[in-house]
Amino acid sequence: MWKPIASSVPGASHIKYGKLCQDYSNFCTVEDVIIGAVADGAGSAKYSQIGAELSVQTTLLYLKTWIEEYNEKNLQHAISKELAKEIFYGVYFKVKENLKEKAEYEKYTIHELACTLLAFIATPYWIAAMQIGDGFIVIRPISSNYKLLFKPDKGEYVNETNFVTSQNAQLEMKIDVISNKIKFICASTDGLERLAINLQNWEPFKGFFKPFEDGVAIAENLVQEKKDVEKLLISEYFNDHSDDDKTLLLCYYEELISEKTDTSKPYVKSNFSQQEIDKEIPGDFITVSFISHVFAGCLFRLFSKQQGILVLIFLVIILISLVLISLITFNKVLRWFFKKNISRYKILHPSLEGKTLKKRLKNIYQIREVIAWTFGTALFGFCLGCFTAELLSYH
CATH class of the missing domain: 1.20.58 (Methane Monooxygenase Hydroxylase; Chain G, domain 1)
Structure with a gap:
């Protein structure tokens, strides 16, 4: 089963000037499948926090509906990259449609709802993911090192990137499918890039991700673990490295006893109590x-x-x-x-x-x-x- 935590906190600069947190993250599960999404509202967009939340919620609903209607019974086999493109293009069009409707209803322009978007569908055996804009998705396949799925999308100028509302968003969208047993997933907005990723070679810092993975793995109370993660994200150390909003979507796959047991051998009940x-x-x-x-x-x-x-x-x-x-x-x-x-x-x-x-x-x-x-x-x-x-x- 998946053990997920989604945390988004305002950056020091946003708190100083009384701005809302423009990041948003969330997840949902369908049996052994987890769906996650994070979004970072554009700092220059007036209502970007609304756009970020609407984009994430639309993405989750779209992907959850697709999983529930998916005809393949055996999700142990990864979907093709062509199918992944079809799915995530569908996500993109649905998100943009909902943003447009929201803008028209509230008398905004759609660019006032601008945000990045990162999303994934994952089973214990594979992950399919997409990314528009900056931020990162890092995974750790079983018995392997941490791996960055996509290089963050940076424009020609500082703090420039693509958004869901950009004209070339679909062309710039990155999509991939990794067919491997997945143990850990971390999705984040750009507020933690310098802390988590070596920007010279785009390798994830193990020292950043390992403690978070261990924390979620041993956590018995995910609500408390979420609070602990948020305390870290607003700590002086993190704010010294970035005054931007910060988001962490952490997903750890914990095998059940029945999954670990070799079915070719008789199951022996443990004599130990909890x-x-x-x-x-x-x-x-x-x-x-x-x-x-x-x-x-x-x-x-x-x-x-x-x-x-x-x-x-x-x-x-x-x-x-x-x-x-x-x-x-x-x-x-x-x-x-x-x-x-x-x-x-x-x-x-x-x-x-x-x-x-x-x-x-x-x-x-x-x-x-x-x-x-x-x-x-x-x-x-x-x-x-x-x-x-x-x-x-x-x-």
């Missing part, structure tokens, strides 16, 4: 720590009313045990936190490695969440135990 499979998540340590602190809080409150050297020693042992339990829990949560976030943090600081990166994480990257989870839970448990003991002694 909790055991996800054992890296330290919820069990937090629970044990909480219960231990509740129990210790009860004992501490009850025995603190007693006198004698043995009672004092016993109370000291309780406190030392609590500190050790908290430290062990803190260490487990911290290790899990590093595993979850370290690849994403490398996007911002690709030169950092090993202990240096961990040290930087400890100092500045949401370490307060780990502290709050560990010691907050411990303190709450201890106080709850003391309060419970007080109630018991009162009655």
Whole structure:
């Protein structure tokens, strides 16, 4: 199954001057087929953000309808390039028709809705894609490196490109079909080109794409992952490299157990529960720590009313045990936190490695969440135990 995320955020210059985000991205799925599209509204076009959204939504609807009506039952075989041209020319004409209708209804000119457009249809076995204007689509076939599908369309002058509304858009449209098992797809507008692509040889930077692929691959909550991606896109590091709007459409294909299993051999049911499979998540340590602190809080409150050297020693042992339990829990949560976030943090600081990166994480990257989870839970448990003991002694 596909794990997709679509994120578009306004650039620093747009925020500074109160402009709307002119990028738009979205996707839809039909069984094992994913359809994605991104668009970047022209900065000189007054209503380009409307044009970008309308172009993407029209594209998705057109391609979704085509997939649902496609007679071929076996989508494991790639479509021909001739068929891909027929499909994407159909997309282009439909998008332009809808833009024209929108312009006439709202009393705009169609050029006020100008935008670029990148779109694709992908199965686990092939991808067909199109591009009008700049931006990029990068894929990673299984057991292979990242590959740029099309060189971004740049005009004679800076920031010049073709748009869907341009007279020569159909002639300049790039279309291709890649027949290969696809593991990862990333589509973006031009706001991230300098960060993601080597503009000298047009090779994708692995250091840019790998953390995003890993992040989506391990993500259990795609809504939260989308928020994390958007935080990165509006971060100081990204804005220092580009003040333009930024878009990332990320799609990772995760094979289901039935797809990974060799059907020639009998299927053996796993003896591991989902909790055991996800054992890296330290919820069990937090629970044990909480219960231990509740129990210790009860004992501490009850025995603190007693006198004698043995009672004092016993109370000291309780406190030392609590500190050790908290430290062990803190260490487990911290290790899990590093595993979850370290690849994403490398996007911002690709030169950092090993202990240096961990040290930087400890100092500045949401370490307060780990502290709050560990010691907050411990303190709450201890106080709850003391309060419970007080109630018991009162009655």
